[in-house]
Structures are given as C-alpha cells and as structure tokens.
Amino acid sequence: MWKTIILACVLLQCGGCAFTAQSVKISPDVKATATVSGDGKTVQLVVSDERPSKVVGQRGVGGVGADITIDGDLQTIITDAIVSGLQKHDFAAGGQRAGGTGKLTVEIRNLSTKNIMGFWSGTLRDEMSLKGICHGANGAEYEKMYNGLYETSIQVVPSGEANNKYVSATVSDAVNQLINDDALLGCLRS
Numbered sequence: 001m002w003k004t005i006i007l008a009c010v011l012l013q014c015g016g017c018a019f020t021a022q023s024v025k026i027s028p029d030v031k032a033t034a035t036v037s038g039d040g041k042t043v044q045l046v047v048s049d050e051r052p053s054k055v056v057g058q059r060g061v062g063g064v065g066a067d068i069t070i071d072g073d074l075q076t077i078i079t080d081a082i083v084s085g086l087q088k089h090d091f092a093a094g095g096q097r098a099g100g101t102g103k104l105t106v107e108i109r110n111l112s113t114k115n116i117m118g119f120w121s122g123t124l125r126d127e128m129s130l131k132g133i134c135h136g137a138n139g140a141e142y143e144k145m146y147n148g149l150y151e152t153s154i155q156v157v158p159s160g161e162a163n164n165k166y167v168s169a170t171v172s173d174a175v176n177q178l179i180n181d182d183a184l185l186g187c188l189r190s
Contacts, residue, residue, distance in 0.1 A: 022059060023071035025164045028081040029172045030088070036185035038091030041137075043188050044103040045086070045093045047079040056167065057113035059157055068113060068163065078108055078130070078175065085179030091188065102188040106178065107131040109145070113167060115157060124158060126150040126170040132178050136190035142183055148174030 051074075059065040070077075082104075083093040094101070109129040116123045128148035135141055150170040158166065178184065 020059060020160075021066035021068070022160045022163060023069050024056065024160075024167045025071045026074070026077050026171050027164075027168045028077065028175050029168070030081050030084045030179065031172075031176055032085060032088035032180065033176075034089060034180040034182050034185055036089065036182045036189060038086065038089050038185065038189055040090055040092060041189055042092045042094045042101045043086060044095065044101055045079065045082060045106070046103070047075055047082065047106045047108070049075045049108045051108060051110060056111055057115075060115070065157070070111075074108060074111065078106065078171070081171070081175045082106060082179060085175065086188075089179065089185060091185075102137050102190065103135040104184075104188055105133040105135075107133075111167070111171070113163065113170075115154065122154050124150075124152050124154045124166060126166050128170045128174040130174045130178055132181070132184055134184055134187035136187045138190045140187045140190045142187040144181065144184065146174045146177040146181070148172070148177070 054069060056068045056070065059068060086093050086104075107130065109131055111128045113124070113126045116125060126149070130146045130148075131143065132146060133141075133143040148170045150166050150173065152166070
C-alpha cells in the first residue's frame with residue numbers, strides 16, 4: 001500500500017516536467033585568477049566539438065524522459081568564453097596563426113547531465129571535459145584535460161531553469177580551469 005502511494009506521489013511530481021524536451025541555455029561565468037599575463041600576445045584559437053552525441057542527457061531518471069540538448073552552438077559558446085578569458089589575461093585571440101604566435105586547440109570531449117535517483121532523494125551530476133593543447137611560438141608544447149563538475153542533491157527532476165543554472169556552472173568550471181592554468185598560459189606566451 002505505502003509503495004503504491006509513494007510511487008503515485010513521485011509520478012505526480014515528475015509527470016509535468018520529466019518528459020518535456022529542453023534546450024539548456026548556457027551562460028558561462030568567466031573569471032580570471034591566473035598570475036600569467038599575455039602582454040598583448042596574439043594566440044590562434046581553434047575549438048572543435050568532439051562529443052559523440054549532441055544530446056546532453058534526459059529529463060527523467062535512468063535514461064527515461066525527453067532529451068536535453070543545447071540552445072545554440074556549444075562550439076561558439078565555448079569559443080566566446082575562452083576568448084573572453086584570454087582577453088582578461090591580456091592575450092589577443094585571432095583566427096589565423098602568424099609567425100611569432102602561439103596556438104591553442106580546445107577539444108570539447110564531453111558535456112553530460114545525469115539524474116541518479118536513490119530511495120528518497122537523488123543526485124544530479126553534470127560533467128564537462130575540455131582538452132587544451134598549446135603549441136607555443138618557440139616550440140613549447142603543453143596539453144591537459146580540464147574536467148568541470150557540478151553535483152547536487154535533488155528531490156524531483158530539475159526544472160528547465162535549474163538545468164540552465166547547473167549546466168552553466170559545469171561549463172564555467174571547465175572553462176575557468178583552462179583559462180587560469182598558469183602552465184598553459186605560459187606556453188601560449190612563449
């Protein structure tokens with residue numbers, strides 16, 4: 001009897017939003033905290049979307065529910081955020097590589113959101129992976145994977161507005177790790 005009542009309550013709470021598709025609006029919050037300055041050096045920036053699927057996750061639990069996708073082009077969103085971060089560190093981001101400039105290649109490897117339900121509550125886990133590859137003007141090379149994470153406890157399937165906030169926080173985490181990596185910025189400056 002109690003199981004039936006609990007199941008009915010869960011279905012009523014989730015029924016209105018769990019099966020509605022959503023395109024999340026990503027608004028990265030770019031913060032410059034690194035100590036390395038670009039001193040006006042130009043960097044060629046190339047960003048590519050290497051994700052195997054454009055679907056970020058599902059609105060429901062356990063793979064059940066409508067798809068969550070990105071509102072807009074993720075490659076453009078990440079490019080704009082990295083350009084903003086590089087400018088905050090006094091780098092100029094350009095499209096063509098000229099003599100005496102470094103090159104930064106960024107591969108978007110993953111962006112996912114998962115609702116993992118427990119008995120009474122669950123966990124929302126959003127992840128993003130960016131691979132940054134630097135080729136300095138003097139021949140220096142550096143590469144690293146930057147993993148953004150946002151995790152929180154949930155009682156019900158998150159609303160569209162909540163998903164926008166959570167996914168944006170995840171993207172911000174990964175981008176800020178990349179643009180504030182002193183070793184990466186040092187390579188670009190060389």
